[in-house]
Amino acid sequence: MSMRATFLGTGGAVPTTARAPSAFLVNRDGERLLFDCGEGTQRQMMRFGTGFGINHLFVTHLHGDHILGIPGLIQTLDFNEREDPLAIHGPPGSKRHLRRLVHAGGYQPGFHVTFHEVAPDTVAYSADDYEVRAFETEHRTSSIGYALVEDDRPGRFDREKAEELGVPVGPAFGRLHNGEDIELDDGTVVRSEQVVGDPRPGRKVVYTGDTRPLDSTVEIAQDADLLVHDATFTDEEADRAKSTAHSTAREAARVARDADVRKFALTHVSARYATNPNPLLEQAREVFHGDVFVAEDGQKVVVPFTETAE
Template identity: 40%
Template sequence: MDIEFLGTGAGMPSKQRNTSALVLDLTDENNENWLFDCGEATQHQLLYSAIKPKKITKIFITHLHGDHIFGLPGFLSSRAFLGGEDPVDLYGPAGLKEWLQHTYQLTGTYLPYKLNVHEVHDGLILETDEFKVFAKEVQHVVRSFGYRIEQKDLPGTLLIDKAIEQGVPKGPLLQRLKDGQDVELENGQTVYSKDVTTEKKKGFVISVIGDTSYCDASVKLSQDADILIHEATFTEEFSEGAREFGHSTIVDAATVANEAHVKNLIANHISARFLPSEMPAFLAEGTAVFPHIYIADDFARFQWKRGELKKLAKH
């Protein structure tokens, strides 16, 4: 699984950071890409990425502020011209569907594929063969949600020699055993998957927290996550303003990571007031509370593989 950030700024675009958007590249897991938030010019950012719009089949919106949704009508429209024919499932707060309907009606825009809009609520909002996705309302000046993505347990390793010893022939029956299914041989003997495979492997957990002040909901959403992506708009110098406008500081994000016992924190949604030269000091504030922090920037790509998070070179 890879994570690519298309926009990591707060409020409005700057020369260094576009508005909010990130993609979970789940090609290896289910051959899909999932988009979280879609700020202005997200489709333009995609031009500088290897991500294909037609592969984006699910979109999760944290809240209805413009820097998180103004790129959505354009992206959904352009997706059709770029080979996107499969349906898209869109998840977000109440009002999102109405806003899109009015936008497309007034502009005469037609989507040739099915768009399924789901109004989110606290709790389980999506379950597939591979994943469960939970939402929980966090603390912002408008209704805002964080998301928790849980990969279901993966099959254990097949002990081929042990399976063959029990009479399983080479071929599809071995795959079925690996997938956790028991099989019956031609002689009537049943071979149980648990007897010829190692224990199941635990899937990864990612939490994506959009705009919010520090709150218990963020901690609960992030409990024991492998990766927490959390807004960190300000430094502690601006903590009073952060709370007033429903935002977090880098210390707030680090505190959530620490209290939730996550493995890695990626700080996102950084105010344009902070120049690249100030990022080392910005990072230092966070690592004083929680050591395993990355600061996201536009087109940063991270890979989760074999239980480790690695920052990759940009495309």
């Protein structure tokens, strides 16, 4: 099952010609989940070929650079004759404001839109084999981050061992792999754990939105395949990072290091570094020695399963 993340907007509060405001899309085997929706997100979706068929929109907080793209996106979806419902999730206290954005100017979309307020440490959305979990963040308003967490997958099936135990080739293999025990014609019982290895972890993608570095992020991001963290400033602007409730690249890198993530993306880049983000990357690399990059608008990242990521 494929998973691909696209950075639609990687800039800070002030858009630049190089970076649009915040928007991040995950395509999980055709199911599209959008995280934040800054101004012009629908154009970025066209520009970078993600398609419009999003199933859910997850909003981290209500600052303009994270939500002002919602009216345009809603109307673009409507112009494309969308019929499927859309669920919009946001932090506590956000529902009425998100509803007003959807209906900006008195607009009435031709498809159903639902609104859901999500508290930290709860599940924002649950599917058959994954969840989107909300976690605590610290900004200047009600805010949350989101973690897409897949269920563990069954362990590897040992076909050779199964045949040695007398299991006939066919449907019995699938039953064993799915956790069932089977009885052979001679009455012998073959247990699933005899031929199936330990469960294998699913994938985890963590998106913080705007935040100070927090232990809650370290906890939810533990062993994440991709962490997308606010890294608005360099050390030289550390005081400003504190006063505006953002993170420096170095602070974000400490979170990535402590969580032992596999891949780490710096985003929400201040306009002062929009065309030259190297200072952010250099400071992050002094702390986090793994796979780290400053996200760029349009950048696509494939998120593989752990055993194929080495």
